[in-house]
Amino acid sequence: MRIAWFRDTTPDTSDPLDAAALLTDQLRSSHDVDVITESGAHDFVWQHLQRPWDLCVYELDDSPAHEFIPAYLVNYPGVVMLRSTDVAHLRVLLLASRSVVTSNAANAELLHAAYPQVHVRVAPIAIGSPREAAHEHEGPARVAVFDSRPWDGAVVGRAMRRARDAGAAFELLEPDARTIAACDIVIAPGWPPFHHTPTALLAGMAAGKAVVTTEMEATAEWAALDPQTWRPRGVAVGDAPIAVTIDPRDEEHSLMLALRRLSSDAALREELGRSAQRWWKTHATPEHAAAAWKQILEEAATLSPPPRPDDWPKQFAEDGTGFARAILKEFGFPPTDTLARS
Helix, strand or coil: CEEEEECCCCCCCCCCCCHHHHHHHHHCCCCEEEEECCCCHHHHHHHHHHCCCCEEEEEECCCHHHCCHHHHHHHCCCEEEECECCCCCHHHHHHCCCEEEECCHHHHHHHHHHCCCCCEEECCCCCCCCCCCCCCCCCCEEEEECCCCCCCCCHHHHHHHHHHHCCCCEEEECCCCCHHHHCCEEECCCCCCCCECCHHHHHHHHCCCEEEEECCHHHCCCCEEECCCCEECCCCCCCCCCEEEECHHHHHHHHHHHHHHHHHCHHHHHHHHHHHHHHHHHHCCHHHHHHHHHHHHHHHCCCCCCCCCCCCCHHHHCCCCHHHHHHHHHCCCCCCHHHCCC
């Protein structure tokens, strides 16, 4: 199939946080994938009229860089890769889609309950192994925190100050793509639950790092350690722990405990990192993601978007050709095929 893939930036397969870059690279073995960014999106309409794409895929997030995408989704329904549920007009965009893809089953259940008429599918995130080798260093453990909330005076910031007051020694790194290979501990709270794709968390696992996140339904199936007891969570525990998970009711205190222990216990960090990397190889490589997406794309090509409800916003029913149609009508010409909605 010819696929038009709408996203915020040109794919960068060297960036461990650009999960879709590795996915589109994998899918090119069986599909013709054209990436559409904002700089070239204005050419999509006439190019689609001349030679239609078979299917469109839209990455949706709550950042300004994604704001150009909804206008195309509403007029050219396709598959939504839902990277965040904090997107404006989410209901309208999901109802305009052929299929919606999320990265965990818990989020899929919530979406299906809220929008039963929408086809919701689950596919893993395509996280690759880091291109850079882990940096050997002496001195304090290096910590990278990926959290959308402000740190100053907030939960994570207070927890770090309390850990240092309790004697923990660690160095805080800037949270970016290069940090994953350089750090020892990745903290990605993922709060509120389900709202964002846990890319940084899985990238940390792929790199063999000790990871810390929130205990929630999306992580309930993981073998994890409770920092309040340093015992595995759950009743029937068999697999080696792959993460440290924080009880959201005790987030600040539990995060302080996790920082204090992990910053001083290199053996535990390495054990968690090895187990996490084994889990990633079994569940979340680009090959796993591509296999799931190939089935999703084949299914979506046969689907139509759900019926639009009675309260469908009027502005979303316009296809942008109204002014041209009015001019043609004024001169007595019927609308041409070029103006027909594709």
